[in-house]
Amino acid sequence: xxxxxxxxxxxxxxxxxxxxxxxxxxxxxxxxxxxxxxxxxxxxxxxxxxxxxxxxxxxxxxxxxxxxxxxxxxxxxxxxxxxxxxxxxxxxxxxxxxxxxxxxxxxxxxxxxxxxxxxxxxxxxx
Numbered sequence: 001x002x003x004x005x006x007x008x009x010x011x012x013x014x015x016x017x018x019x020x021x022x023x024x025x026x027x028x029x030x031x032x033x034x035x036x037x038x039x040x041x042x043x044x045x046x047x048x049x050x051x052x053x054x055x056x057x058x059x060x061x062x063x064x065x066x067x068x069x070x071x072x073x074x075x076x077x078x079x080x081x082x083x084x085x086x087x088x089x090x091x092x093x094x095x096x097x098x099x100x101x102x103x104x105x106x107x108x109x110x111x112x113x114x115x116x117x118x119x120x121x122x123x124x125x126x
Contacts, residue, residue, distance in 0.1 A: 008114050008117045009066075009087055010066060012087055013061075013064075016111075065115075065118075088119060094109070094112025
């Protein structure tokens with residue numbers, strides 16, 4: 001069961017690292033700001049600082065999950081704490097997204113499914 005938690009948390013971490021790339025490095029690209037985040041071109045300059053900051057939040061969550069995955073076999077308590085904390089935060093953010101704007105349900109599902117599954121499988125380890 002631990003391998004499933006590691007795979008799911010690892011994938012969640014990689015996804016959130018990719019979200020960091022979109023929010024912090026590629027937000028000016030119309031495929032990103034318009035296509036992914038539905039931000040009009042005339043609003044990009046106003047929204048870019050928020051997206052940049054949000055991207056770093058996603059990167060830090062990704063790092064937490066990935067470090068947890070890397071250390072969970074040698075330091076079980078530390079690894080599981082990092083995995084549960086990072087994946088729990090990812091899932092909570094996805095829930096906030098969908099509860100704030102129901103039209104964002106597809107994005108929330110993409111953002112929250114892997115961490116939710118990692119947390120679910122983590123329960124089996126108790």
